[in-house]
Amino acid sequence: MEKIIIAAIADNGVIGRDNDLPWDLPEDRRLFRDLTLGQAVIMGRRTFESLNGKPLPQRHNIVVSRTLAPQADIHICPDFDSALTIAQTLAEKVFFIGGEQIYRRALAVADLMILSHVHGSFTGDTFFPEFDANQWRLVSEKDYPGFQQQVLRRQFRQ
């Protein structure tokens, strides 16, 4: 199963503010939807709450949380590894869709990163983790209004 990080990151590393996105980029949302439809998505509890506590339609929603009560249409996993194990039974691809805590864990296991580099610096309280760029090879890049999408593939594992 392919394991993919998908994130939108400002020039200063910010990914979120007050449990929301600091920007409004419809094209980025459309790309996110098109890429993830039909696949499994793993998110942290705070990111799930930022979606108004509703699952993303037409995707296998997996929420990592030690506190969330069971609810319909989502899988709740008490740790990252069990989320990954469930994802493997559900879809061909799993997307790690945030937030910061999930990206920190996902960086060790992901094969691919699809990063929207949002132009500009934003005030925020959550950040994409630092990663070793030498471990990743640029596969493609494409410009969109307000951001550049880069696809990176891991070239070796330490």
Ligand SMILES: NC(=O)c1ccc[n+]([C@@H]2O[C@H](COP(=O)([O-])OP(=O)(O)OC[C@H]3O[C@@H](n4cnc5c(N)ncnc54)[C@H](OP(=O)(O)O)[C@@H]3O)[C@@H](O)[C@H]2O)c1
């Ligand atoms: N720019 C982007 O692409 C993007 C994408 C997604 C989210 N975001 C933003 O990121 C921010 C949220 O990020 P965040 O780091 O604060 O929160 P998060 O990663 O979404 O969720 C954190 C919560 O997930 C659970 N969790 C995470 N790792 C766990 C583990 N290993 N084991 C068990 N539980 C675990 C815990 O829930 P419990 O406390 O319930 O145990 C933890 O409090 C928001 O502002 C959101 O809008 C940005």
